Amino acid sequence: MTQLSPGVVTGEDYKALVAAAKAGGYALPAVNVTGTNTLNAVIEAAAQAKSDVIVQLSNGGAQFYAGQGMPDGFQAKVLGAVAAAQHAHLLAKHYGICVVMHTDHANKKLIPWVEAMLDEGEKFYEKNGKPLFSSHMLDLSEETIDFNLGECARILGRMAKMGMSLEIELGVTGGEEDGVGSDVDESADNSKLYTQPEDVLQAYDKLTPIGHFSVAASFGNVHGVYKPGNVKLRPEILKNSQALVEERHGTGHNPLNLVFHGGSGSEKEKISEAVGYGVFKMNIDTDTQFAFSQPIGAFVEENPKAFKYQIDPENGTPYKKLYDPRKYLRAAETGIVTRLQEAFDDLGSNGKSLAV
Numbered sequence: 001m002t003q004l005s006p007g008v009v010t011g012e013d014y015k016a017l018v019a020a021a022k023a024g025g026y027a028l029p030a031v032n033v034t035g036t037n038t039l040n041a042v043i044e045a046a047a048q049a050k051s052d053v054i055v056q057l058s059n060g061g062a063q064f065y066a067g068q069g070m071p072d073g074f075q076a077k078v079l080g081a082v083a084a085a086q087h088a089h090l091l092a093k094h095y096g097i098c099v100v101m102h103t104d105h106a107n108k109k110l111i112p113w114v115e116a117m118l119d120e121g122e123k124f125y126e127k128n129g130k131p132l133f134s135s136h137m138l139d140l141s142e143e144t145i146d147f148n149l150g151e152c153a154r155i156l157g158r159m160a161k162m163g164m165s166l167e168i169e170l171g172v173t174g175g176e177e178d179g180v181g182s183d184v185d186e187s188a189d190n191s192k193l194y195t196q197p198e199d200v201l202q203a204y205d206k207l208t209p210i211g212h213f214s215v216a217a218s219f220g221n222v223h224g225v226y227k228p229g230n231v232k233l234r235p236e237i238l239k240n241s242q243a244l245v246e247e248r249h250g251t252g253h254n255p256l257n258l259v260f261h262g263g264s265g266s267e268k269e270k271i272s273e274a275v276g277y278g279v280f281k282m283n284i285d286t287d288t289q290f291a292f293s294q295p296i297g298a299f300v301e302e303n304p305k306a307f308k309y310q311i312d313p314e315n316g317t318p319y320k321k322l323y324d325p326r327k328y329l330r331a332a333e334t335g336i337v338t339r340l341q342e343a344f345d346d347l348g349s350n351g352k353s354l355a356v
């Protein structure tokens with residue numbers, strides 16, 4: 001059985017983590033974070049479930065991490081991501097589980113963001129002998145497949161030198177994630193929402209000789225949570241892509257590392273089915289945003305005066321202990337910890353941490 005050191009996993013350890021999840025028939029939640037509260041809560045949740053976990057930042061999440069008030073927004077997107085990764089390198093190992101550090105969707109106009117993070121990553125690698133991030137994502141699914149795979153090959157070439165992995169996207173995940181997304185008609189018969197297995201084979205042929213990569217394939221998944229019936233998940237698309245690569249290249253079972261975007265609000269049976277077809281990572285953002293905010297709403301509702309007065313104007317009660325931000329932010333963190341236990345259960349990663 002694979003055993004790894006706790007903390008941020010990169011390089012060969014990251015590859016072993018992905019392989020172990022697929023072989024073990026489970027997947028890891030990939031949770032978007034926007035600051036230390038959400039990041040710490042995700043790691044705490046994983047430690048409680050004895051599961052490994054993937055932490056990721058969108059470009060907007062990274063900017064927020066650096067501070068929304070930082071004058072240069074682009075610089076904030078780069079440095080915020082670096083700060084989050086350094087935070088995880090310092091603290092994650094003390095929680096006793098493995099943490100993958102990843103960045104989320106980067107479309108064509110965000111290629112410079114990924115390249116700037118790689119500039120920082122190369123400096124970190126030179127100094128520490130390991131990558132700053134485990135992986136990055138390039139989402140060029142709205143471009144032509146030739147442009148998409150050409151850029152992925154170029155960026156992966158740079159990342160592979162450090163043992164990093166690249167997540168690519170083929171087909172279009174509906175909805176939008178932090179300003180990156182599409183205007184496709186989100187109805188179940190829209191073929192753009194379903195990845196073509198031939199495109200996946202083309203990606204496999206082009207990228208396998210260069211380095212480690214994963215594919216966010218679209219099988220009707222949509223970002224955000226919508227009313228039931230709007231989206232029809234068809235995990236068999238994942239199965240067909242795996243089968244095509246396996247047949248053409250005579251590989252073992254489930255040769256591709258697949259990623260499930262838009263996991264929030266999905267039916268449990270479809271999640272298990274997708275994991276059976278080689279999904280090792282399921283993104284969750286919308287559900288944990290609500291899990292973080294909901295307890296704050298409840299706290300304010302229960303203690304309305306503490307959010308209006310430092311001292312009660314009628315009876316003189318001091319409210320310091322209630323308006324201390326730690327009070328409601330801790331409630332919010334606990335909301336994430338609780339919500340994620342359900343995700344670890346759904347994905348079968350409970351008790352499967354490889355950290356020793």
Ligand SMILES: [Zn+2]
Nearest residue numbers: 173177261262
């Ligand atoms: Zn996504």
